[in-house]
Amino acid sequence: MSQSPAFDPSIPVLTEVVTEPVAPAPAPAQEPVAEQLERRATERWTGEEWSVLERRVTERVLQQLQGRVDFVLEQRVRDAMADAMQRTLETFTADLREGLHEALGEIVGQAVAKEIEYLRS
Numbered sequence: 001m002s003q004s005p006a007f008d009p010s011i012p013v014l015t016e017v018v019t020e021p022v023a024p025a026p027a028p029a030q031e032p033v034a035e036q037l038e039r040r041a042t043e044r045w046t047g048e049e050w051s052v053l054e055r056r057v058t059e060r061v062l063q064q065l066q067g068r069v070d071f072v073l074e075q076r077v078r079d080a081m082a083d084a085m086q087r088t089l090e091t092f093t094a095d096l097r098e099g100l101h102e103a104l105g106e107i108v109g110q111a112v113a114k115e116i117e118y119l120r121s
Helices: 033-043 047-120
Strands: none
Touching: none
């Protein structure tokens, strides 16, 4: 009942040598067209054109950095304010505690003196 499968000529047999296709040699490195055009265009620029480009690039960089600068500045101000508020709160709490301690001492002293005077009379 065993029949041999049909012979497929596309499948190599062990006695055949299979060669891989040769990869094409890389093309010599050439300057990209965009870079060539840019180089040719900028070679003919005048000082005024360079100044305009410099101003535009400066404006673009400043616009891009402005958002980041705002964020960093806001964060630093927030941190400095938090530190200042913490120190102020600690000082205020200590002063309040000391004031309450003195006030309670005076109140208790006066109450004791009145009670003793009342008991004497």
